Amino acid sequence: MSAPTNSLREKAGKFGAPAAAAAAVLIASALVIGHTAHAAAFMHGLDTAAPMDDQSVSSLVALDNAVEAVAARVTPAVVNVSVTARVNGQDADSDDDNAQDNDNGGGAQGQQIPPNAIPPEFRRFFGPMGPMGRGQNPQQIEHGIGSGIIISPDGYIVTNNHVVNDATQIKVTLNDRRVYPAKLVGVDKLNDLAVIKINANNLSTVAWGDSTKLRPGQTVLAFGSPFGYFQFSVTRGIVSALDRPNPYSNDPRRPGAFIQTDAAINPGNSGGPLVDARGELVGINTFIITNNGSFAGAGFAIPTQIVRASAESIIKSGTVHHGYLGISMNDVTPDNSTFFNLPDATGAIVSQVTPDSPASQAGLKRGDVLRELNGTKIKNGGALQVVVSQTAPGSDIKLGILRDGKPETLTVKVGEFKGEKQVAENGDNGSQKKGKLGVSVGDLSDDVRQQMNLPSQVKGAAVQSVRPGSPADDAGLAPGDVIEEVNRKPVTSAQQFARDVQAIPAGKDVLLLVWSHGGSTYRVVHPAPSTDKGE
DSSP states (O other), X not given: OOHHHHHHHHHHHHHHHHHHHHHHHHHHHHHHHHHHHHHHHHHTTTTSXXXXXXXXTHHHHHHHHHHHHHHHHHGGGEEEEEEEEEEOHHHHXXXXXXXXXXEOOOOTTOOOOOGGGSOXXXXXXTSTTSTTOXXXXXXXXXXXXXXXXXXXXXXXXXXXXXXXXXXXXXEEEOTTSOEEEEEEEEEEGGGTEEEEEOSOOSOOOOOBOOGGGOOTTOEEEEEXXXXXXXXXXXXXXXXXXXXXXXXXXXXXXXXXOEEEEOSOOOTTOTTOEEEOTTSOEEEEEEEEEOSSSSOOSOEEEEEHHHHHHHHHHHHHHSSOOOEEOOEEEEEOOHHHHGGGTOSSXXXXXXXXXOTTSHHHHHTOOTTOEEEEETTEEOOOHHHHHHHHHHSOTTOEEEEEEEETTEEEEEEEEOEEOOSTTOSOEEOOOOOOOOOSSOEEEEEOOHHHHHHHTOOTTXXXXXXXXXXXXXXXXXXXXXXXXXXXXXXXXXXXXXXXHHHHHHTSOTTOOEEEEEEETTEEEEEEEOOOOOOOOOO
């Protein structure tokens, strides 16, 4: 320490001692007085925060009361579904390690069901190495837990097909802890729904709601048995979005229209109800999107628009008959609408017509734009899928279309879905230089056709390579795809494809019809600015 500083300290000490002593007395007195005052105030409750008055918190109290009333009304109709199933362990070992979309039907032991009963991207959660699996041997008996909702006083219950699929034994636990054996009445595999029944009467039920009236932001409650241990749980959230597309990448023919919610849905909630603020059933919880197998803020439910029709059909006849057209579609978007001279971005574009299908027999063609169904405007391909799927086979429907910009009306007799190659499919999803599109193509020689196992009706140019980060890459093109059209003009060879692309003015988008993974879809490619004369 420097001398000046020592000097200052010394002088302060000489003149400050008496003052310091006096200050100490004053501080001590203040502490005593303050402590005494604080104690007195505490004794009289002056420092305790007074509760908010009823008027200030009336909205929150009313919300709590409303949610409690809905939960109390719905919970008695919620059931826990316990399943014993025989699983082929060798099949279960073929999990998709890169899956990010995981189903939520597993219970305390993990929902062990045959992997071929659910899409590949959902299997990781159920497999022997999944987050809740314990390992399994071929033909081992496994146990799983799901949820369900009673829809009739005499014991009919709706749940997911993947919860009860291949079950050798089903047990249902009611909210009052009574346990009943259940029998499988029927399933709707296309929509992942099932109806089971117990022999009981005078059961609590939930009224059907109208999922078509839901709007984003509305309050919803999800019920079920998360992780199998926590039976009859309820979570609250909102409708995050509606009409979410089908996530089953292994079968794009499955209808979508899912309700997205942030009400927590976890493994074991599969088959449980999603209800609105009135306590009406608006959906059946069915899957979640997650990286770790647990809820990550995005849960999905099958809307009652689909559930009710399937359940009533199963109860009546034990089965569900789905309609189909035999087409693949792309949604109309602002990007592709200009290529079809459309006034707005609604409807669906036919990208493929199955030979000898109802659509083919009615005269539908590739490039037709579906605008109306029985006089009602078609919002998108997913909405059309749902309506067609629920239409009784043999029924006639009228499709309002635009063909080359001209309106027409076609009458189609709806067929019956019988397998994976049917139903309307909604597909949103020499060597040439790599030019403004960033793709190299080649002719479809006999050898190439054989190597790619192409159907005879597929014609065009084969994609040989795609430059990473190029416009073609951004549009989802990949080696093995076949480019069938450029701006709605058929492609007959690789050379003709290159000429057609080169002839498109710089900066103009390109509409490609691409055959990929067994189906054709339209892709809009946004070319990068370039002076390169390649394609």
